[in-house]
Amino acid sequence: MKILGIETSCDETAIALIETRGEGAPTECKILASLIHSQADLHSKFGGVYPTLAKREHGKNLIPILEKALLKSSLPILRELTDKEYEERARDFQKDIAPQNPELYEAFMNAPFLKSVPNIDRIAVTEGPGLEPALWVGITLAGMLAKLWNIPVLPVNHMEGHVLGSLIDSNIQKGEWQKLKALPLPSLAFLISGGHTEFVSIEKIGSYKIIGQTKDDAVGEAFDKAARLLGLPYPGGPELSKMAEEAESAGLKSLVRLPRPMSNSGDLNFSFSGIKTAVLYALRDLEKEHGQVTIEMKKGLALEFETAVTETLSAKLRMALEQTGSASLVIGGGVSANQRLRKAFESIANEYGIELFLPTKHVSGDNALMIALSGALKPEPLSGSGLKARGTWKIDSK
Ligand code: KG4
Numbered sequence: 001m002k003i004l005g006i007e008t009s010c011d012e013t014a015i016a017l018i019e020t021r022g023e024g025a026p027t028e029c030k031i032l033a034s035l036i037h038s039q040a041d042l043h044s045k046f047g048g049v050y051p052t053l054a055k056r057e058h059g060k061n062l063i064p065i066l067e068k069a070l071l072k073s074s075l076p077i078l079r080e081l082t083d084k085e086y087e088e089r090a091r092d093f094q095k096d097i098a099p100q101n102p103e104l105y106e107a108f109m110n111a112p113f114l115k116s117v118p119n120i121d122r123i124a125v126t127e128g129p130g131l132e133p134a135l136w137v138g139i140t141l142a143g144m145l146a147k148l149w150n151i152p153v154l155p156v157n158h159m160e161g162h163v164l165g166s167l168i169d170s171n172i173q174k175g176e177w178q179k180l181k182a183l184p185l186p187s188l189a190f191l192i193s194g195g196h197t198e199f200v201s202i203e204k205i206g207s208y209k210i211i212g213q214t215k216d217d218a219v220g221e222a223f224d225k226a227a228r229l230l231g232l233p234y235p236g237g238p239e240l241s242k243m244a245e246e247a248e249s250a251g252l253k254s255l256v257r258l259p260r261p262m263s264n265s266g267d268l269n270f271s272f273s274g275i276k277t278a279v280l281y282a283l284r285d286l287e288k289e290h291g292q293v294t295i296e297m298k299k300g301l302a303l304e305f306e307t308a309v310t311e312t313l314s315a316k317l318r319m320a321l322e323q324t325g326s327a328s329l330v331i332g333g334g335v336s337a338n339q340r341l342r343k344a345f346e347s348i349a350n351e352y353g354i355e356l357f358l359p360t361k362h363v364s365g366d367n368a369l370m371i372a373l374s375g376a377l378k379p380e381p382l383s384g385s386g387l388k389a390r391g392t393w394k395i396d397s398k
């Protein structure tokens with residue numbers, strides 16, 4: 001089966017093409033193309049993702065990225081649409097699409113390659129969770145392609161994508177078959193991103209239950225906010241992490257201690273808004289006491305922040321593994337790129353003697369490979385029509 005994946009939930013515009021094979025559920029996968037275009041530089045001056053700008057950029061960039069991905073994939077063309085077929089199928093786009101998505105409409109209508117119908121069996125698109133104006137662009141494109149090429153569309157939950165993305169090795173190059181990693185069940189997923197911090201117990205693929213989550217900020221959001229207070233550009237997570245590493249290798253110590261929020265709350269929930277405020281107060285106190293906050297003080301504070309977050313996540317993770325008796329652990333979401341956290345997860349998985357699934361670099365942030373793979377693994381029937389953006393779609397609700 002050949003699947004086109006489309007992802008536009010936040011500030012990455014991503015397209016992937018994969019091929020799968022296997023009896024029943026796919027067991028092997030070939031990455032044909034997986035392209036990611038980040039808008040982070042554009043949003044950095046706003047200190048966060050600006051939804052209308054994200055929407056406009058997705059609209060401008062999706063079609064050129066799709067063209068590149070199709071070229072890269074070398075997928076055979078099934079046939080060429082005649083001018084008459086093309087006009088008939090695209091007839092309503094001007095009325096239905098152009099007013100809401102002028103950039104996407106214009107790019108679509110100026111893309112002659114779309115008249116060549118590629119050999120694709122289904123389209124998988126992120127319906128949520130995410131920023132609705134951004135989600136709508138990907139969903140709209142999926143609907144347009146479905147109509148033009150007469151291919152079914154399957155909606156995918158972005159967080160399920162982060163779970164399943166950890167089962168594929170994105171380092172295995174285009175054109176090579178790879179076995180999808182088998183997930184020992186029941187499994188525990190720990191999803192840590194800019195919008196989510198949640199524990200998901202997995203009975204089987206497609207059957208999920210959220211058993212713990214943040215009450216306020218997500219862990220990635222806390223990284224980004226703390227980074228901003230330290231004067232770092234958006235997205236600050238990786239920048240803050242770099243500072244922490246520098247502090248560690250220079251032997252710098254933090255002059256303040258930050259809280260380990262909710263470590264003793266007895267449940268699997270998190271709260272990260274307090275730690276951001278603690279960083280704000282720490283910077284104020286340092287300035288009051290020392291006249292200024294030096295770069296060394298900032299580096300020490302970055303290390304203390306990363307340590308506090310790692311200890312908090314680790315304590316809850318141990319608790320979640322004990323409560324669920326999980327046979328494996330899957331980590332997903334952009335924050336999983338953090339090296340200190342990866343090391344902590346590795347040592348916890350060792351401690352419990354369970355298999356750990358960490359995403360490779362390409363799939364740790366937002367990407368369409370994980371969306372295409374989710375579309376391939378979905379046992380549910382194809383929905384086909386009536387797609388809509390679902391900004392707050394939970395992984396455990398239909
Ligand atoms: O999954 P993702 O790409 O987008 C969402 O769906 O939210 O996650 C983005 C988040 C951002 O908050 C970013 O700062 C954080 O992941 N992040 C990191 C690192 N790399 C990305 N946080 C800490 N350390 C990192 N190395």
Ligand code: ZN
Pocket residue numbers: 158162193194333334365366
């Ligand atoms: Zn994400």
